[in-house]
Amino acid sequence: MTGFPDLAVAATLGCASRRVDLAGLPGEISVPGEDARAGGAGAGGPAPRLLDAAAQYATARRARVRPAAPSRPEAPPPETRPAVPPRLAGVVQRLAGDPELLSEAVRLVAARGLRLSPSTLVRCLEGADEDRWAVLEPVAGQAGAWLFAKGAFPGQRPRLSAQERWARATEPEARTAALRALRAADPALGRELLEQELAVVRPRERAALLPALEVGLGPEDLPLLTGQWEGRAAGPRAAARDLLARLPGSAVARQHEAWAAEWITVQRRLARSPRLVLGGEGPPDAERWGIPRDSAPARVLQVVSRVPPDSWPRILGLDVLELAALLEAAGTDPWPHLRTAALTFRHRRLASVIVHRPRQVRRAGDRSAVRPLDQDLLRLLERPEQERLVAQALRSPEDRWPWDAVAALAAPLPAAVWRAWLERLVREAPTGGGPTAAHWRMLLHRVGPADLTAVGAALRELTARGDGAAWRTPLHRAVETLTLRSALHEELS
Amino acid sequence: MEVAPDASSRAAGRRLAVPGPWSGTGTQGALLWGECHGSGSTPYQVTVDVAARRWKCSCPSRKFPCKHVLGLLLLWADARLDESGTLTDFAERFARSGAARRKSDDGSPADAVPEDPAAAQARRRGAEQRAARREERVSEGMAELERWLQDQVSSGLAAASRDPEQWAEQVAARMVDAQAPAVASALRRLPRVVRSGDGWNERLLEELARLHLLARAWARAAELDEDLAAVVRRRVGFTVTTEELLRVPPVRDRWTVVGLRDTEEDRLSTRTLWLRGRSTGRWASVHYYSRGGEGFATPLRRGEEVDADLHFHPGRPPLRAALGTVHAEHGRPADCTWPGGTLARARAQWRETLARDPWSDGWPVVVRGTVDLVGGCFVLTDDDGDAVALLGRWPGLVELLGLTAARSLPVVGEIGPDGLTPTAFLEDGTVVVL
Numbered sequence: 001m002t003g004f005p006d007l008a009v010a011a012t013l014g015c016a017s018r019r020v021d022l023a024g025l026p027g028e029i030s031v032p033g034e035d036a037r038a039g040g041a042g043a044g045g046p047a048p049r050l051l052d053a054a055a056q057y058a059t060a061r062r063a064r065v066r067p068a069a070p071s072r073p074e075a076p077p078p079e080t081r082p083a084v085p086p087r088l089a090g091v092v093q094r095l096a097g098d099p100e101l102l103s104e105a106v107r108l109v110a111a112r113g114l115r116l117s118p119s120t121l122v123r124c125l126e127g128a129d130e131d132r133w134a135v136l137e138p139v140a141g142q143a144g145a146w147l148f149a150k151g152a153f154p155g156q157r158p159r160l161s162a163q164e165r166w167a168r169a170t171e172p173e174a175r176t177a178a179l180r181a182l183r184a185a186d187p188a189l190g191r192e193l194l195e196q197e198l199a200v201v202r203p204r205e206r207a208a209l210l211p212a213l214e215v216g217l218g219p220e221d222l223p224l225l226t227g228q229w230e231g232r233a234a235g236p237r238a239a240a241r242d243l244l245a246r247l248p249g250s251a252v253a254r255q256h257e258a259w260a261a262e263w264i265t266v267q268r269r270l271a272r273s274p275r276l277v278l279g280g281e282g283p284p285d286a287e288r289w290g291i292p293r294d295s296a297p298a299r300v301l302q303v304v305s306r307v308p309p310d311s312w313p314r315i316l317g318l319d320v321l322e323l324a325a326l327l328e329a330a331g332t333d334p335w336p337h338l339r340t341a342a343l344t345f346r347h348r349r350l351a352s353v354i355v356h357r358p359r360q361v362r363r364a365g366d367r368s369a370v371r372p373l374d375q376d377l378l379r380l381l382e383r384p385e386q387e388r389l390v391a392q393a394l395r396s397p398e399d400r401w402p403w404d405a406v407a408a409l410a411a412p413l414p415a416a417v418w419r420a421w422l423e424r425l426v427r428e429a430p431t432g433g434g435p436t437a438a439h440w441r442m443l444l445h446r447v448g449p450a451d452l453t454a455v456g457a458a459l460r461e462l463t464a465r466g467d468g469a470a471w472r473t474p475l476h477r478a479v480e481t482l483t484l485r486s487a488l489h490e491e492l493s
Numbered sequence: 494m495e496v497a498p499d500a501s502s503r504a505a506g507r508r509l510a511v512p513g514p515w516s517g518t519g520t521q522g523a524l525l526w527g528e529c530h531g532s533g534s535t536p537y538q539v540t541v542d543v544a545a546r547r548w549k550c551s552c553p554s555r556k557f558p559c560k561h562v563l564g565l566l567l568l569w570a571d572a573r574l575d576e577s578g579t580l581t582d583f584a585e586r587f588a589r590s591g592a593a594r595r596k597s598d599d600g601s602p603a604d605a606v607p608e609d610p611a612a613a614q615a616r617r618r619g620a621e622q623r624a625a626r627r628e629e630r631v632s633e634g635m636a637e638l639e640r641w642l643q644d645q646v647s648s649g650l651a652a653a654s655r656d657p658e659q660w661a662e663q664v665a666a667r668m669v670d671a672q673a674p675a676v677a678s679a680l681r682r683l684p685r686v687v688r689s690g691d692g693w694n695e696r697l698l699e700e701l702a703r704l705h706l707l708a709r710a711w712a713r714a715a716e717l718d719e720d721l722a723a724v725v726r727r728r729v730g731f732t733v734t735t736e737e738l739l740r741v742p743p744v745r746d747r748w749t750v751v752g753l754r755d756t757e758e759d760r761l762s763t764r765t766l767w768l769r770g771r772s773t774g775r776w777a778s779v780h781y782y783s784r785g786g787e788g789f790a791t792p793l794r795r796g797e798e799v800d801a802d803l804h805f806h807p808g809r810p811p812l813r814a815a816l817g818t819v820h821a822e823h824g825r826p827a828d829c830t831w832p833g834g835t836l837a838r839a840r841a842q843w844r845e846t847l848a849r850d851p852w853s854d855g856w857p858v859v860v861r862g863t864v865d866l867v868g869g870c871f872v873l874t875d876d877d878g879d880a881v882a883l884l885g886r887w888p889g890l891v892e893l894l895g896l897t898a899a900r901s902l903p904v905v906g907e908i909g910p911d912g913l914t915p916t917a918f919l920e921d922g923t924v925v926v927l
Contacts, residue, residue, distance in 0.1 A: 012649060012651050016647040055709075058702040070872070121895070123888065152895070476504060
């Protein structure tokens with residue numbers, strides 16, 4: 001019997017050259033003879049008859065509706081939490097594109113004992129990257145978890161533990177981040193897994209991974225670090241040395257203190273302020289230590305960056321700030337190295353002094369510019385001091401780029417800071433300056449729940465003023481974001 | 494904000510939802526009005542009939558509704574509209590035109606000016622001549638199509654795989670010239686079939702055979718009954734104007750919107766809404782069109798019911814319709830009692846449809862069953878254990894799976910050769926549209 005596939009083969013190859021047995025068609029398919037064809041157009045031959053037969057077959061095939069294998073799923077467990085009301089579900093959907101705001105929304109939903117309906121989950125996950133399920137999982141409810149288990153969200157993956165992320169990471173950045181997270185959760189396990197890894201990877205990778213040990217660094221890490229320090233590869237040696245310098249009691253730390261005592265002499269003079277004499281011989285293996293060989297001041301400053309600031313009274317009978325003044329008087333610039341020491345040893349007082357130092361830059365034709373606030377040092381300060389400095393930078397016209405400073409402040413921003421931010425925006429944006437989209441996000445993520453309404457009102461007022469066309473779009477997006485956050489907090493906090 | 498045509502209009506509307514730019518605002522019943530000051534010297538006059546979902550603005554925007562209408566609506570919704578303004582001339586004219594439109598039931602504009610008889614006769618003669626010329630062009634085009642189809646199967650469809658995009662483009666362009674646009678569209682969908690993988694040649698032959706059937710039916714249109722002839726004309730690309738349709742006796746019922754689908758082709762956006770009549774049990778599909786990102790102006794909203802007249806296009810059976818008079822809007826019904834049949838019944842309905850219109854692509858049905866996801870495929874299994882593949886966009890199918898959660902529920906959708914495309918399901922008397 002001539003079936004549809006036979007017609008298709010003939011048509012594909014060309015029925016002018018490939019014969020098709022139209023007489024073998026089943027009885028239900030009727031095709032007029034060549035000489036009895038009526039109403040058709042075009043040339044005779046098998047082509048019109050093949051098309052006639054194909055049309056009847058096609059209609060019959062299309063009438064069939066392709067069957068599927070039956071399947072009825074097990075029902076998901078009953079929900080234990082009510083769903084978020086539709087209006088709020090819409091708010092959550094609109095925040096889904098911003099990971100920080102979505103996380104905030106999820107926290108609020110979870111804290112109220114609510115869940116997202118499958119409809120909302122689907123909309124939040126549409127087009128999302130693969131980690132979004134992990135963010136939404138706590139509020140997915142039984143139906144959401146059931147859908148995920150059935151593979152309804154292809155490409156999404158569940159929240160991984162730090163160890164799982166470490167095991168799966170392949171890119172250097174991802175591996176370092178996973179190791180740091182592992183160290184934060186379990187320093188001993190992190191060290192153990194790192195040790196296994198160090199045994200098999202190349203020196204460059206060892207050098208990249210070792211700094212992760214700064215998270216939760218402790219005396220237990222000495223043996224591993226000492227092993228790397230005593231190895232032959234320069235990169236891992238340098239990374240290990242920098243970490244050993246932070247461990248009091250380590251041979252490396254003790255050696256630096258010994259050099260400090262040897263290379264710096266304090267000459268105390270009657271009726272005059274003391275002065276420093278910098279000298280001494282560098283070690284024969286200066287390169288291994290990362291110490292400049294030829295210049296005594298350079299050697300001294302390198303040591304200054306590696307000695308805990310609180311050790312100087314014991315070593316030289318000087319406070320670190322006194323040491324700084326004397327080093328300056330000796331013709332050196334100790335501040336970059338003291339900055340390193342402040343960050344390494346998280347020395348708040350030293351950080352504060354450095355942050356408050358004059359920030360003027362000498363630029364031809366521009367004597368008024370200042371360097372931006374040092375965010376890393378800012379993060380070491382007490383909160384009130386941080387807020388004061390950031391607000392001051394925002395209000396100071398000489399501070400040309402104050403927007404980044406907000407990044408150093410954790411949420412919630414105090415009113416003094418966000419008011420200064422908005423005032424600066426009003427002054428600067430109409431002339432083409434102003435914050436970038438990233439800075440806007442920083443602000444919007446850090447406004448506390450109590451200030452959402454006030455900041456939203458202030459921004460709406462700026463919108464109504466209608467000036468500064470260049471910043472209108474981010475301004476309107478900001479108003480929208482704050483309105484959404486406001487709605488969430490009003491209903492769920 | 495559901496009426497906003499797009500996201501940028503929503504954002505623009507929100508920006509105007511502040512009292513500052515507005516003056517002379519007021520309300521009277523469902524009527525809102527106001528003047529919105531923009532960058533020009535003359536403010537825009539904005540009026541909205543909230544109940545009838547009508548609006549008008551004097552701005553030159555091509556979006557509908559425009560941002561001024563949206564801003565006024567938002568102000569009113571937020572209860573921030575100053576309602577002290579007196580009824581303005583423009584608002585009064587708008588209100589009168591709305592009342593006139595509701596009274597008019599003969600399909601002609603309420604303020605139409607009677608036409609001069611001689612001019613009317615000349616206009617009619619011209620239309621007849623144009624129609625006759627079009628019939629000739631279409632006949633020539635369909636004859637050429639038939640010759641092309643025969644040439645393809647004669648020389649071999651394998652040639653299509655060499656350059657699928659260009660293979661049928663010339664004949665498609667010829668169909669456009671022949672004023673057979675639906676045939677041109679069908680030809681321009683063929684490259685997708687050629688690229689569809691294993692078995693593409695059988696699927697291609699099916700599509701070419703359908704076009705052959707249409708060409709033959711066109712050639713013998715005089716012998717066909719009226720309904721089938723109307724189907725053939727529609728499949729070729731003849732359209733019925735809304736004015737003509739509104740003269741067809743309407744079917745009045747309480748129509749529930751049970752499906753919504755937006756598609757885009759050649760920069761034309763189409764919104765298809767499926768409706769089911771509460772008393773008549775009839776199905777209908779209503780189409781709206783827009784270009785260039787403008788929204789769809791329709792009072793029909795998913796899951797809601799309207800007491801309205803539908804004017805059906807000729808068809809076998811009639812499905813496509815135009816919305817006529819809306820008598821009342823009833824919001825979301827809570828007492829829909831469509832129990833849903835079996836897949837066997839749905840297949841029978843599909844066969845009946847195809848027997849009457851061989852070019853049909855689907856027919857709406859209600860099937861009671863359970864949804865599952867197996868091996869990456871969604872299926873609906875009815876209470877008799879029969880199953881069919883579920884088709885459509887992934888988010889809608891996941892939503893259906895999640896919301897039905899292994900329960901046997903009536904599922905509304907369009908059945909076709911490849912499976913069922915769900916649009917909604919019923920739960921506790923309510924229609925949940927995906």
